[in-house]
Amino acid sequence: MTLESLERADGASTTATPPAGPSKPRRSRPGWVPYLPYLIPGAVGFAVVIGIPFVQNVILSFQKWKGGMAPHHWVGLENYTNLLADEQFWTSFRNSISMIVAMVVVPTLIGLVLASVLFDYLGKTFGSRSAAVLRATYYLPQILPVAVAGVLWNWILNAQTGAVNEVLRSWGVENPPNWLGSPTTAMPSVMLVLVWVQIGYPVVVFMSALQRVDPELYEAAELDGAGWWRRFKAITIPQIRPETFVVVLTCTVAALKVFGPIYVLTRGGPESSTLVPSYYSYLNFFDKSKVGYGAAVANVLTLVIVVVAAVILILQARYERKEEGR
Amino acid sequence: MATATLPAAAAAATNRSRHQRGTARWVVLALAVLVAVAMLVPFLIMLLNAFKSPADYSQNGPLSFPHELYTEGVKNFWTRVNFPQKLVNSIWISGAVAIAGTLLSLFNAYAIGVGRVKGRLWIVTLFLLATMLPQEALIYPLFTMASDVGLSNSPWSVIIIFTVIQSAFGTYLLSSVLGTFPKALLEAAALDGASRWQVLWKVVFPVVRPTLSVLMIFFFIWTWNEFFIPLVMLTTNDTQTIPVALASLQGDRMMDAPTTNAGALVSLVPAVLFFLLFQRTLTRGVTAGSVK
Numbered sequence: 015m016t017l018e019s020l021e022r023a024d025g026a027s028t029t030a031t032p033p034a035g036p037s038k039p040r041r042s043r044p045g046w047v048p049y050l051p052y053l054i055p056g057a058v059g060f061a062v063v064i065g066i067p068f069v070q071n072v073i074l075s076f077q078k079w080k081g082g083m084a085p086h087h088w089v090g091l092e093n094y095t096n097l098l099a100d101e102q103f104w105t106s107f108r109n110s111i112s113m114i115v116a117m118v119v120v121p122t123l124i125g126l127v128l129a130s131v132l133f134d135y136l137g138k139t140f141g142s143r144s145a146a147v148l149r150a151t152y153y154l155p156q157i158l159p160v161a162v163a164g165v166l167w168n169w170i171l172n173a174q175t176g177a178v179n180e181v182l183r184s185w186g187v188e189n190p191p192n193w194l195g196s197p198t199t200a201m202p203s204v205m206l207v208l209v210w211v212q213i214g215y216p217v218v219v220f221m222s223a224l225q226r227v228d229p230e231l232y233e234a235a236e237l238d239g240a241g242w243w244r245r246f247k248a249i250t251i252p253q254i255r256p257e258t259f260v261v262v263l264t265c266t267v268a269a270l271k272v273f274g275p276i277y278v279l280t281r282g283g284p285e286s287s288t289l290v291p292s293y294y295s296y297l298n299f300f301d302k303s304k305v306g307y308g309a310a311v312a313n314v315l316t317l318v319i320v321v322v323a324a325v326i327l328i329l330q331a332r333y334e335r336k337e338e339g340r
Numbered sequence: 341m342a343t344a345t346l347p348a349a350a351a352a353a354t355n356r357s358r359h360q361r362g363t364a365r366w367v368v369l370a371l372a373v374l375v376a377v378a379m380l381v382p383f384l385i386m387l388l389n390a391f392k393s394p395a396d397y398s399q400n401g402p403l404s405f406p407h408e409l410y411t412e413g414v415k416n417f418w419t420r421v422n423f424p425q426k427l428v429n430s431i432w433i434s435g436a437v438a439i440a441g442t443l444l445s446l447f448n449a450y451a452i453g454v455g456r457v458k459g460r461l462w463i464v465t466l467f468l469l470a471t472m473l474p475q476e477a478l479i480y481p482l483f484t485m486a487s488d489v490g491l492s493n494s495p496w497s498v499i500i501i502f503t504v505i506q507s508a509f510g511t512y513l514l515s516s517v518l519g520t521f522p523k524a525l526l527e528a529a530a531l532d533g534a535s536r537w538q539v540l541w542k543v544v545f546p547v548v549r550p551t552l553s554v555l556m557i558f559f560f561i562w563t564w565n566e567f568f569i570p571l572v573m574l575t576t577n578d579t580q581t582i583p584v585a586l587a588s589l590q591g592d593r594m595m596d597a598p599t600t601n602a603g604a605l606v607s608l609v610p611a612v613l614f615f616l617l618f619q620r621t622l623t624r625g626v627t628a629g630s631v632k
Contacts, residue, residue, distance in 0.1 A: 048536060049455025053463075056448040056507065063504035064470050067481035074480065081480075128375065136372055139365045151376040154383065157615045158608040159565040161583035165590060166386055166604040175597055177385050177402035184401050210379065271474045274567035278587050292568075295476040300572070305480055312476035319472050 074309035081305045093310035103311065105286050106294045107318070109201070110270055113290060116205035117212050117269035122261055124209075125216025128152065130250045132217070133224045134232060135242050149221055153214035160211060164278030167207045168194065171279075194280050197287040204279055204288050211275070216261050223257035224250065259330040263323060270319050291315040390414065390601035397597045413598030417606060420594060421585045422577070427610065429574075430564055430581045433495050433502070438560040440503040442552055445510025450540050452511070453518025454526065464515055470508040475568050483572060493575045501569055506559045517551055518544065557618045564611060582607050 075094070078087040097103045137145035155163060170177045173192035182190040193203040227249070235245050251258075273292040276282060282289035282297065291311060298308030385402055390413055392406035400407075417423065448467075452460045486497040521544065529543045545552075570581045580588065586607045589595055595603070 052451040059504040067478040070481035159583040
């Protein structure tokens, strides 16, 4: 599934295309040209839905526009310079770090341990059936629409009628916290929900990754008297490093883009304590009618995502090279 | 938190014997089950309270069993959001995207993986970049574009957008699968005088069908769960999808505890059903795709 796999077979590329027919050899035209029509629907779709809108969005970010029939004013880089002085903008990106902790760091770490415990310990002592059932349970939150999960949690954590506070009150807690409604508890609450949503994904990916690891490695280590922790460190982690990179990359991109959970849980509040870049962009577009400004936020977010993704991909490539060098 | 203690317990256990009979393995199992229960608790609370009357809820709290089966919550939600209509909207949009997106991915990947079009690495990189793009960077122009061509508040706008967005990932995945397509098959078909179109449908398609069905299921589920673009593009009640309809009821006076829970329950049933229905295809397809 790598870009290299496309490139590697390049030498044989000309033989891949069927010969044009014995009667009329066409040497002037390379074999790939007749395949171009198959790219037309994709190219048109890409241009209309992604290419053109993205360019338009960049143009919008250099303008002041209230949307609809209002006039467009060209303001150059003003939106971007305003961003630099915008406290909310910085808050939103600072909150992205919390999103990465909740959607990447914690789930990946817990996922590694859970997958390894299920595969290398529980699966062996209690049978793979029990491991499969546990895995399915961890994965359950992943299959429901994230907006539905958010609505459910919004109620569970609701200050007045929510399940958590009803229980706390019945236990005699006088003033249970307003979980999503107070600036100090809102972010930890949102993070908790996101960990709950996210955890099944790394567990499932890592468990399927462990299936391709040679079982003899584990058996040899066990015979040598290596305990679970030693096997985890010496075999599990290095062996499933490629999948770890994939999980970290996809989850980081998702964490930077996160919108739905914030929209249904807190709408970025209270006092911007859970504001994230995508929601801030949405707010400017459709709530404050500052279209150019919203476009600028979205573009900065795009840039951050591409840079972060590139860094992760470069680290991965460098690591793979080091491995090959060994 | 719970998992931090796992390694120590496990290591202690394995010191004793290889297939330990001690209590440590039960401790590890208990901890793993505890995590599973923690994952299930929100679902259980939802089930308990979806069929509990508001009076029962305020009197006995969220953890008690309902005294009687209260179905008003489900009925309230069902009629208020006109659930059958939302269900049809979601199925229509996700189904159309699943089919069109897979077809588009197949065409792209045929040209890139089998046809080895020049500059294919750039094309694939571009598609990969597109999968990372935040939807906020496209939404306003798309929104304006849709109203310009008379597709504002139309499911078609959402279908077109997601067909392209999902096929960006599909093209990336399928291109590398088709990049390793056995050449002998293609050459044999060409010798038989098959056209490129015939090769695609008679040679390539049957071989990659398992991968295509996995892709189709993924596209369906992903589109079903999408929130941001449907929220912006589908502006009236009658065009909304299930997640958007549920979210837009938030803060509504009607949404008391049972109705909220019933709403969440009713909204997640189709997703869970679909998942259970196709779980087999998914695991089978994934393994079939990995054997190159």
